[in-house]
Amino acid sequence: GAVVSQHPSWVICKSGTSVxxxxxxxxxxxxxxxxxxxxxxxxxxxxxxxxxxxxxxYEQGVEKDKFLINHASLTLSTLTVTSAHPEDSSxxxxxxxxxxxxxxxxxxxxxxxx
Amino acid sequence: DxxxxxxxxxxxxxGRAANLPCNHSTISGNEYVYWxxxxxxxxxxxxxxxxxxxxxNEMASLIITExxxxxxxxxxxxxLRDTAVYYCIVRVGGGNQGGKLIFGQGTELSVxx
Numbered sequence: 001g002a003v004v005s006q007h008p009s010w011v012i013c014k015s016g017t018s019v020x021x022x023x024x025x026x027x028x029x030x031x032x033x034x035x036x037x038x039x040x041x042x043x044x045x046x047x048x049x050x051x052x053x054x055x056x057x058y059e060q061g062v063e064k065d066k067f068l069i070n071h072a073s074l075t076l077s078t079l080t081v082t083s084a085h086p087e088d089s090s091x092x093x094x095x096x097x098x099x100x101x102x103x104x105x106x107x108x109x110x111x112x113x114x
Numbered sequence: 115d116x117x118x119x120x121x122x123x124x125x126x127x128x129g130r131a132a133n134l135p136c137n138h139s140t141i142s143g144n145e146y147v148y149w150x151x152x153x154x155x156x157x158x159x160x161x162x163x164x165x166x167x168x169x170x171n172e173m174a175s176l177i178i179t180e181x182x183x184x185x186x187x188x189x190x191x192x193x194l195r196d197t198a199v200y201y202c203i204v205r206v207g208g209g210n211q212g213g214k215l216i217f218g219q220g221t222e223l224s225v226x227x
Binding site for chain 1: 148150152155156157158159160163201214215216217218219220
């Protein structure tokens with residue numbers, strides 16, 4: 001299957017700072033990427049759909065000004081958590097898909113906000 | 115997209131077949147059934163998907179009932195490494211087609227020695 005990477009795999013930051021997470025499709029071009037968030041003992045929750053060259057579409061209840069998504073190329077999407085607070089601590093996962101194939105997920109990024 | 119119902123947990127003996135059920139009684143004619151699994155602290159892994167015919171790949175088999183209201187994922191010879199949360203998702207489109215995946219609570223499968 002296709003390979004998706006994320007960087008960093010984990011990050012610890014202070015409250016009030018911003019954190020950027022990268023999602024890369026290594027062996028395919030992804031016109032669409034997705035961002036999910038997962039809290040402990042819970043399922044994945046879709047945050048937003050990221051389309052290359054256009055604005056992301058956010059799910060209801062997700063603050064677009066807090067979670068900035070940029071999909072500048074067919075192989076890279078970034079999620080920036082702005083002014084992070086302890087309640088933003090979570091496991092962030094991205095996914096992408098080749099044009100005629102299903103979605104493949106990255107390994108996830110664990111964010112801890114102190 | 116249609117909603118799915120899965121048992122919250124199941125046990126399976128190592129080396130035996132694991133049969134994971136999923137109900138999707140409101141599935142539409144153009145919705146596919148997808149299965150993913152998530153091993154602890156990792157991203158979900160694609161397993162298999164199908165529309166109405168049974169499907170098999172190197173990981174598993176997918177059996178879809180004739181009325182398409184339910185399906186079963188079969189891991190033919192479960193190993194300890196198959197211990198994970200298994201998600202059954204229904205979604206329009208078999209390829210990417212920009213379709214998002216909405217995850218339910220899944221089934222936590224424990225494979226025991």
